[in-house]
Amino acid sequence: MTTLHFETALLPDGWANNVSVTVSPDGTIGQVIADSNPSETVVIPGAALPGMPNLHSHAFQRAMAGLGEVSGPARDDGEPDSFWTWRQVMYGFLDALTPDQIETIAFKLYVDMLKAGYTSVAEFHYVHHNPDGAPYDDRAETSRRTIAAAARAGIGITQLPVLYNHGGFGGQTPTDGQRRFLNNADGFIQIVSALYAENADNPHVRIGIAPHSLRAVTPELLGDVINALNGFDAKAPIHIHIAEQMKEVDDCLAWSGQRPVEWLLDHQSVDERWCLIHATHMTDAETDAMAKAGAVAGLCPATEANLGDGIFPAVRFAEQGGIWGIGSDSHISVNMKEELRWLEYGQRLIHRQRTVLAGGAERSTGRALYEAALNGGTRACARPIGVLAEGRRADLIVLNTENTPLAGRSGDALLDAWLFACDANPVSDVFVGGKQVVSDGIHAKQDKAEADMRAVMEKLISG
Numbered sequence: 001m002t003t004l005h006f007e008t009a010l011l012p013d014g015w016a017n018n019v020s021v022t023v024s025p026d027g028t029i030g031q032v033i034a035d036s037n038p039s040e041t042v043v044i045p046g047a048a049l050p051g052m053p054n055l056h057s058h059a060f061q062r063a064m065a066g067l068g069e070v071s072g073p074a075r076d077d078g079e080p081d082s083f084w085t086w087r088q089v090m091y092g093f094l095d096a097l098t099p100d101q102i103e104t105i106a107f108k109l110y111v112d113m114l115k116a117g118y119t120s121v122a123e124f125h126y127v128h129h130n131p132d133g134a135p136y137d138d139r140a141e142t143s144r145r146t147i148a149a150a151a152r153a154g155i156g157i158t159q160l161p162v163l164y165n166h167g168g169f170g171g172q173t174p175t176d177g178q179r180r181f182l183n184n185a186d187g188f189i190q191i192v193s194a195l196y197a198e199n200a201d202n203p204h205v206r207i208g209i210a211p212h213s214l215r216a217v218t219p220e221l222l223g224d225v226i227n228a229l230n231g232f233d234a235k236a237p238i239h240i241h242i243a244e245q246m247k248e249v250d251d252c253l254a255w256s257g258q259r260p261v262e263w264l265l266d267h268q269s270v271d272e273r274w275c276l277i278h279a280t281h282m283t284d285a286e287t288d289a290m291a292k293a294g295a296v297a298g299l300c301p302a303t304e305a306n307l308g309d310g311i312f313p314a315v316r317f318a319e320q321g322g323i324w325g326i327g328s329d330s331h332i333s334v335n336m337k338e339e340l341r342w343l344e345y346g347q348r349l350i351h352r353q354r355t356v357l358a359g360g361a362e363r364s365t366g367r368a369l370y371e372a373a374l375n376g377g378t379r380a381c382a383r384p385i386g387v388l389a390e391g392r393r394a395d396l397i398v399l400n401t402e403n404t405p406l407a408g409r410s411g412d413a414l415l416d417a418w419l420f421a422c423d424a425n426p427v428s429d430v431f432v433g434g435k436q437v438v439s440d441g442i443h444a445k446q447d448k449a450e451a452d453m454r455a456v457m458e459k460l461i462s463g
């Protein structure tokens with residue numbers, strides 16, 4: 001049992017000073033004691049917070065961040081550049097990517113996530129096969145690579161192998177660009193069962209599934225795979241991309257007569273184990289029904305802005321008691337502050353009001369955003385994280401409060417200053433399962449991660 005002492009920390013009941021946190025050898029929090037007397041022990045200066053879960057990641061896309069910013073050629077149909085042209089860039093990028101490269105990119109990304117204050121990640125992983133589209137001898141090869149990368153970096157991971165079998169609603173034939181993603185039910189369950197067998201006792205790893213979208217699976221396949229999953233674990237998380245683009249909504253209507261969220265809520269038992277990624281385009285009725293179902297809204301404001309998706313109805317969803325968390329998705333940036341700030345700013349711009357997600361009178365917006373994202377991210381990752389309390393993982397971050405704009409602030413004002421006024425990153429120390437992985441802003445393996453990533457990017461760009 002080790003004990004960490006913090007100058008100040010955000011606990012479930014609010015801010016407390018002189019907080020000691022005991023951590024068992026397996027990385028679980030034992031006791032949390034406020035106003036403790038840390039004699040003979042080093043007190044960690046700054047403000048301690050629960051580490052943030054990143055609930056949506058496609059790690060390999062970090063290596064193509066910034067490559068989709070050149071406008072596409074003028075199109076005869078007059079359509080503007082969109083998500084769908086970005087997707088073509090992504091498919092081209094996948095022509096050569098190897099398992100070694102997938103691991104290297106994920107390792108660098110996860111090191112950067114830790115430095116940004118994310119202590120766990122839900123990896124929505126869909127590049128399963130080799131560049132020809134044939135499965136590797138070990139079908140779970142690339143999933144394992146992201147778990148290995150997480151272990152090397154020291155971040156917790158919820159690995160979500162993606163079920164992808166079709167190129168559009170109603171079981172359409174997939175395109176050549178999708179060949180590395182495709183699995184039928186049997187092939188997919190082989191991956192899931194292999195990962196379950198290996199990681200059952202690992203507190204750093206959770207396994208779930210991610211049906212890619214209603215575009216990529218048929219109702220029959222979706223039902224079959226969820227039934228099989230329940231044989232392993234009836235509480236395993238299920239993530240799905242749901243209503244990112246208006247074209248997706250229109251195609252779903254043409255196929256089924258229903259919108260994607262409406263269809264899903266009508267045809268599956270959607271509850272707290274579900275995380276609906278990019279539920280961007282919903283009617284009021286869908287928004288209210290999704291909130292009532294308890295599914296987490298997986299929001300990725302930086303990516304959603306980058307791809308021109310649209311803006312999630314966060315105010316209405318929150319007013320209905322909806323649970324949401326944040327992810328960095330395509331990793332156009334790896335910056336928690338940017339996700340939370342742009343979530344709030346998007347809503348302010350729509351509603352022409354301030355402090356829209358503060359959730360009541362005289363409440364700190366920064367605190368409300370941070371705690372809401374902890375809560376939703378914890379549910380979506382399906383791991384005991386997100387709160388500094390007995391029985392949870394000892395995943396926490398410490399903000400350096402010596403420099404402006406944090407200097408001289410305390411309590412919720414620290415969160416408001418960080419999320420709305422900071423340009424530099426104030427995260428100084430990061431602990432995962434009680435083990436320190438970032439000290440004074442530095443990850444011990446960051447130079448190795450950077451050098452390896454640079455080599456991969458040079459190779460990928462040069463071909």
Ligand SMILES: [Zn+2]
Nearest residue numbers: 058241277329
């Ligand atoms: Zn995604």
